[in-house]
Amino acid sequence: MENRIFRLREFLKQQNCDGVIINKEENLHYFSGFTGDDTILIITSNDCYLITDSRYIEQAKQQTDFAIFEQKTGLLSKTAQMVEELGLKRVAFEGNSLRYNAYAKLNNLLQGKDIDFSTSVDLDELRVVKDDEEIELIKKAIWISDEAYSHILKYAKPGMSENEIACELETVMRRLGSERPAFTTIVASGVRGALPHGVATDKLINDGEFVTIDFGAVYKGYHSDITRTFCIGQASDKQKEIYDVVLNAQLLALKEIAPGRSGKEVDAPVRDYIANAGYGQYFGHGLGHGVGLEIHELPRLSPLSPTAQLLKNMLVTDEPGIYLPDFGGVRIEDTVLVTADGCQPLTQSDKRLIEIM
Secondary structure, X not given: OHHHHHHHHHHHHHOOOOEEEEOOHHHHHHHHOOOOOOOEEEEEOOOEEEEXXXXXXXXXXXXXXXXXXXXXXXXXXXXXXXXXXXXXXEEEEEOOOOOHHHHHHHHHHHOOOOOEEEEEEXXXXXXXXXXXXXXXXXXXXXXXXXXXXXXXXXXXXXXXXXXXXXXXXXXXXXXXXXXXXXOOOEEEEHHHHHOOOOEOOOOEOOOOEEEEEEXXXXXXXXXXOEEEEEEEOOOOHHHHHHHHHHHHHHHHHHHHOOOOOOHHHHHHHHHHHHHHOOOHHHOOOOOEEEOOOOOOEEEEEOOOOOOOOOOOOOEEEEOOEEEEOOOEEEEOEEEEEEOOOOEEEOOOOOOOOOEEO
């Protein structure tokens, strides 16, 4: 935690700010260890303060060593009061998190106090490179989802609904230690497989259909993200062809992910491979995204990626897919750790085409 605060303070120096107001829950967690909501951190050049209400005072004492202040007349009013009492002159805020109405109220409360409250910052970038503790927590979340997938391969059968599969996945993950699903579980079978984000429905799964499941666990705040596609019954030649293209594209990406490569550079050869196989128009989303305290965060792998270069200990997903209208789709996804000289897929679930007879 000390290193995180140090890096944040160095960042604030670059912004010529003597303090920052943090309200995004993931950043509350990252910089303080606190996991509640309706809370604000004020971090200055010398001190750290946590402002919350009576619901979270005891929790805050257990989770953080910040100075804790209870607000009784409003979170924003208490925040403005403390900014003034601390003598701060140039205070940053999270422009990608603080809602306009909250910003306007805070700005109004600080009017006439000789305080500059106009610097918007994005603190998410400070979380992009993961430390050893974060990597271990993500590995645990990945282990939970890998175990859940192994269970589903024994559980799934014709006639089950997509919702039954989703419920079983989430139940098994909770038993294994997941706090909650990482996102709304996707189970898309048959022609619904053409929907990249086809969340589970009451549709029954028929013999001969592909089933794409995209899901994840959350362990101590950190997410996993995995997608696998399997077949109920025997796959057709067309299904096998599409599956092989996606699998080869996914394996190609593992050769491209390395420190120093940009998000666009990693994405391009994978996208070209799918296009040369005749399915380019059916792969419309990015190749991958970062995973951590949020299920989607930096870095990005896509044609529009802002990521100039990958660095050691960044985490990205590798998830190419093909989605054919009125036919179905395939996606295969691993969570991948960028290493000193390449990458390491942390997801261990089998990627070969599995036919459940």
